[in-house]
Amino acid sequence: MNFKNTNAAQSTITRNMDEIEEVTGNIYESCVVVSKRSDQLAVDLKEELIGKLNEFASTTDNLEEIFENREQIEISRFYERLPKTNAIALKEFLEDKVYFRMPSEDAGE
16 A cells, blocks of 8 residues: 555544444444454554665664664654554545445354
């Protein structure tokens, strides 16, 4: 996922619960879908960040070199400024960009 091009809210905003409920017909099911998507995004984001920071990893760095690594600091700041994964997941959910399916009640029969 390209986290740079997301236009999700940077801060907390008030949401219309009816819009969220409308997608699945149940507010709790909608929350579960958004939560699971948020978890997926968090894993992807963490893997991407760790991959970029591992480029700077060194076993022989002294304390001065660690504090002077500007590229590593800029990468960390970029990821700190990104919208939270739950905001991205909710935006995707409301824009119908999340695929989900509900297990049917008669699937166990």
